[in-house]
Amino acid sequence: MKRILISLATLSVLIGCGPEWRTVKGPVIETKSGGVLKAPTGWKYMIKDKQVLITPDSPDLAVLCYQTLDAEKPLARVKQKIQTDMLAEDLAAVITDNYRFTSEYSQFKVVETSPATINENDAFLILSEYKSTDGNPMKMLTMGYSKGNKAYIFEFTAPKRVYFDKMKPEMERIISLFVLQLAE
Amino acid sequence: MAPKTILLFSCLISLFPMAGLTQTMENDEAEIWKMSQIEQRKLDESGYIYQDDTLEAYLNTVLLKVTGTVPLPVVPHVKVLKSPELNAFAFPTGRMYIHTGLLAKLENESQLATLFGHEITHSTHKHAIQGFRHQKSTSDAVAFLGVISGGFGLIGAVANLLGNIGYMASVSGYSKSNETEADEVGFQKMKAAGYNPAEAPALFRILKNDITMEEPDKQAPYFFSSHPKLEDRLKNYQRLLNFSEVRPDSGYVDSVFIKKTRAVLFDNISIDVQAGRFNSAKHSISIYEKRFPGDDRILFRKADLLLKDQPQNSESQEKAMNLFKRIIELDSTLAAPHKELGKWYFKKGESTLAITHFEAYLRLAPQATDRRFIEGYIRKINTKTE
Numbered sequence: 001m002k003r004i005l006i007s008l009a010t011l012s013v014l015i016g017c018g019p020e021w022r023t024v025k026g027p028v029i030e031t032k033s034g035g036v037l038k039a040p041t042g043w044k045y046m047i048k049d050k051q052v053l054i055t056p057d058s059p060d061l062a063v064l065c066y067q068t069l070d071a072e073k074p075l076a077r078v079k080q081k082i083q084t085d086m087l088a089e090d091l092a093a094v095i096t097d098n099y100r101f102t103s104e105y106s107q108f109k110v111v112e113t114s115p116a117t118i119n120e121n122d123a124f125l126i127l128s129e130y131k132s133t134d135g136n137p138m139k140m141l142t143m144g145y146s147k148g149n150k151a152y153i154f155e156f157t158a159p160k161r162v163y164f165d166k167m168k169p170e171m172e173r174i175i176s177l178f179v180l181q182l183a184e
Numbered sequence: 185m186a187p188k189t190i191l192l193f194s195c196l197i198s199l200f201p202m203a204g205l206t207q208t209m210e211n212d213e214a215e216i217w218k219m220s221q222i223e224q225r226k227l228d229e230s231g232y233i234y235q236d237d238t239l240e241a242y243l244n245t246v247l248l249k250v251t252g253t254v255p256l257p258v259v260p261h262v263k264v265l266k267s268p269e270l271n272a273f274a275f276p277t278g279r280m281y282i283h284t285g286l287l288a289k290l291e292n293e294s295q296l297a298t299l300f301g302h303e304i305t306h307s308t309h310k311h312a313i314q315g316f317r318h319q320k321s322t323s324d325a326v327a328f329l330g331v332i333s334g335g336f337g338l339i340g341a342v343a344n345l346l347g348n349i350g351y352m353a354s355v356s357g358y359s360k361s362n363e364t365e366a367d368e369v370g371f372q373k374m375k376a377a378g379y380n381p382a383e384a385p386a387l388f389r390i391l392k393n394d395i396t397m398e399e400p401d402k403q404a405p406y407f408f409s410s411h412p413k414l415e416d417r418l419k420n421y422q423r424l425l426n427f428s429e430v431r432p433d434s435g436y437v438d439s440v441f442i443k444k445t446r447a448v449l450f451d452n453i454s455i456d457v458q459a460g461r462f463n464s465a466k467h468s469i470s471i472y473e474k475r476f477p478g479d480d481r482i483l484f485r486k487a488d489l490l491l492k493d494q495p496q497n498s499e500s501q502e503k504a505m506n507l508f509k510r511i512i513e514l515d516s517t518l519a520a521p522h523k524e525l526g527k528w529y530f531k532k533g534e535s536t537l538a539i540t541h542f543e544a545y546l547r548l549a550p551q552a553t554d555r556r557f558i559e560g561y562i563r564k565i566n567t568k569t570e
Contacts, residue, residue, distance in 0.1 A: 074460065078458065078459045078460045079459060079460025079461065079462075080458075080459075080460040080492060081460075083495050083496065087527065087531070088557075089527070089554065089557045090495075090527075092557075097458040097459070097460075100458060101458070101459060103230065103232075106229070106230045106231055107229075107230070107231035108231060110553055111553070112553050112556070113553055113554045113556075113557060114554070114556035114557055114560070115556060115557050115560035124557070131229075131231075135229075
């Protein structure tokens with residue numbers, strides 16, 4: 001989905017319509033879920049449907065994707081569903097299964113899963129590696145939590161070499177500052 | 185030539201790429217070969233190859249028994265893809281891929297031979313190049329050699345990896361006349377190799393029944409998961425069978441096939457569960473239990489299925505936990521059941537039992553990737569009780 005969104009963004013530049021990359025000037029608010037992300041001023045962001053993409057300069061080098069998933073709806077690649085108020089670890093297992101069936105994540109491998117906290121909620125953290133469709137080694141940090149009938153998921157993706165480690169602290173900081181305000 | 189000799193020859197050939205062989209081809213055919221080799225490499229390096237050398241050697245022995253001698257540069261060779269959907273396909277080069285999902289559904293070697301006979305005919309009879317030339321004449325050639333077809337949202341991860349050649353072989357299929365030819369030639373090949381022709385339509389009957397197990401709107405896009413295409417195969421093979429001498433049914437059980445495919449049947453249950461194909465997993469569990477009564481390893485698959493299929497159903501969850509307890513009684517060195525029981529007691533607020541199982545899990549799986557999660561549960565319980 002993230003790749004489709006990036007491709008859409010590129011296409012929109014060419015044809016002059018659709019979602020655009022905007023410059024961060026304050027909190028980025030995704031009104032449908034009420035998610036508020038505090039990214040550094042001057043970074044770029046794009047909102048499309050229920051997803052927010054945030055990047056320091058280029059999504060090819062480092063991108064954070066925030067999205068909400070609805071309970072009782074199958075995920076993109078598997079027919080498993082998110083449950084209401086799922087244990088963070090169980091949510092991580094479903095998300096991982098979804099990655100395993102995502103062909104864009106070739107040779108997908110979980111390096112570590114661990115508990116975390118986001119917005120005072122019990123959350124999960126998955127550190128994984130895969131090869132992109134171009135064959136580049138990538139790393140991904142996925143964090144998320146389930147509250148009520150929604151799951152809030154954050155995915156930070158970057159090339160394994162240099163960019164992932166360089167950008168990880170800042171991306172973790174953005175996730176740690178995430179809050180929910182009243183949704184639309 | 186004996187199957188083992190042919191197998192060795194085909195391995196040697198695959199070590200030395202098609203240098204020289206493609207020089208005798210016309211330009212468009214050589215281009216299709218190159219594209220096929222690129223797509224094969226992509227699949228081979230995708231992490232979706234199911235690693236089981238014994239199974240692969242067995243499948244290749246059957247394949248070579250069916251194909252016999254084929255004209256170079258086609259080199260029959262089959263690999264298995266970790267994918268729960270029902271499919272198999274061959275590239276023009278003779279490289280074939282069969283999904284674990286399809287392999288797990290077959291009942292005997294004759295059905296496997298039917299599938300191989302059909303697929304290899306697409307390679308030996310150059311159906312890909314015929315398809316391309318037909319599209320060329322109908323101005324679709326640019327699209328054919330252009331961007332990949334992709335874009336299968338739900339499931340079908342393998343389909344998203346395919347390029348145009350793989351897409352035609354795996355998803356859209358070839359023209360009706362090419363498919364009929366593959367049925368007819370494939371049928372003759374499997375018969376000539378000594379297999380039971382009555383099993384040919386039986387294969388497609390099984391597949392047809394199987395695809396109705398999952399919800400129709402969530403079917404994979406593959407050729408062998410398509411109801412109308414299976415219906416065509418079934419009619420064709422039934423017609424071919426009517427003109428053949430049929431061996432009387434002797435209640436023959438294909439013990440070699442059943443032994444060789446045991447692991448893939450078992451592993452595909454887990455793949456089905458991960459993909460959320462719960463009905464298919466249930467069906468495979470019952471087949472496994474019939475074929476291998478007394479193999480307690482299936483208990484874990486059953487418990488895992490109960491956990492994921494009906495997570496909100498307390499009765500199912502209770503059943504799953506009883507199975508985990510039974511597994512621990514049978515083998516106290518297994519870590520995973522302890523984790524599930526620990527989580528179960530944790531959710532129920534039974535702290536002592538939760539900690540006992542979490543600690544057992546950590547002791548039995550010290551390198552577990554989720555170690556910190558389990559330590560987190562223990563910490564949380566301890567904080568509450570302090």
